[in-house]
Amino acid sequence: MAESGDIATLLAVMARLRDPVGGCPWDLEQDFSTIAPYTIEEAYEVADAIDRGDLADLKDELGDLLLQVVFHAQMAQEQGAFGFGDVVAAICGKMVRRHPHVFGDDTVDDANAQTRNWEAIKRAERQAAGHQDGSALAGVSRGLPEWQRAVKLQSRAAGVGFDWPGPEPVIAKLHEEIEEVRAEFARGDTAGNHARLQDEIGDLLFVAANLARHAKVDPGAALRHANHKFERRFRAMEALAAAEDTSLSALSLERQEALWQQVKRQERMD
Numbered sequence: 001m002a003e004s005g006d007i008a009t010l011l012a013v014m015a016r017l018r019d020p021v022g023g024c025p026w027d028l029e030q031d032f033s034t035i036a037p038y039t040i041e042e043a044y045e046v047a048d049a050i051d052r053g054d055l056a057d058l059k060d061e062l063g064d065l066l067l068q069v070v071f072h073a074q075m076a077q078e079q080g081a082f083g084f085g086d087v088v089a090a091i092c093g094k095m096v097r098r099h100p101h102v103f104g105d106d107t108v109d110d111a112n113a114q115t116r117n118w119e120a121i122k123r124a125e126r127q128a129a130g131h132q133d134g135s136a137l138a139g140v141s142r143g144l145p146e147w148q149r150a151v152k153l154q155s156r157a158a159g160v161g162f163d164w165p166g167p168e169p170v171i172a173k174l175h176e177e178i179e180e181v182r183a184e185f186a187r188g189d190t191a192g193n194h195a196r197l198q199d200e201i202g203d204l205l206f207v208a209a210n211l212a213r214h215a216k217v218d219p220g221a222a223l224r225h226a227n228h229k230f231e232r233r234f235r236a237m238e239a240l241a242a243a244e245d246t247s248l249s250a251l252s253l254e255r256q257e258a259l260w261q262q263v264k265r266q267e268r269m270d
Helices: 007-017 025-029 032-052 055-078 084-097 111-128 146-159 167-187 193-214 219-243 253-269
Strands: none
Touching: 007 055, 032 055, 032 219, 055 084, 111 146, 146 193, 146 219, 167 193, 193 219, 219 253
16 A cells, blocks of 8 residues: 555555454454553653654654554444544534634633633533533543643632642642651551551642642653653763773662762763
């Protein structure tokens, strides 16, 4: 089959892979639940390519993510539920419906006003669909990564005025939560201690996500940056140890810390 930029070609490729006669055994074994983890993984790989500023890789990763959409649509079509065209029609309708200031006569003052309108339209859509949950938190998916769900829950609460007035009280709350974690560690290994530690560390992370929200920082992107920084520095430590004809694991913690600080100093000089 010739390569083509036409979506019809990709749909035909997917249909061929899922053909019971002559299709790919692995593709034929899959269902929505087995493909879902790949869908999530591909979305993260798109984010990683963006984070690295690698547009060539982004092109490939977007293709991989698009394949996931086509895969799910093909399986749904086989069950008579919906097809790829229905997916496209649904998202087009949603975008037009939720942007009345673009496709209709409404006006908005800024992006914040549009965000409020978007949420109001979503609530109206849920009510029209028969959903009875009238909470400001209704519709926040439980399938989101927990850090992202925390920010969405906090943003929804803020939308009705339940929010800290700025970052300073959030920082104070963060210190409070750290002290509560410290107190649990001080208790030692007692019955129920692990459950309490989980609860207190959860509170700590929830407040940290709230601080990121107030700073308008994506906590996922911030953690990716921290992970990349740690990996870069750790690998540099390993290289320094190898230059001394030894391994990092053979060095004392004090010597490892000295190498860490050396790497940090070198980064500042660069």
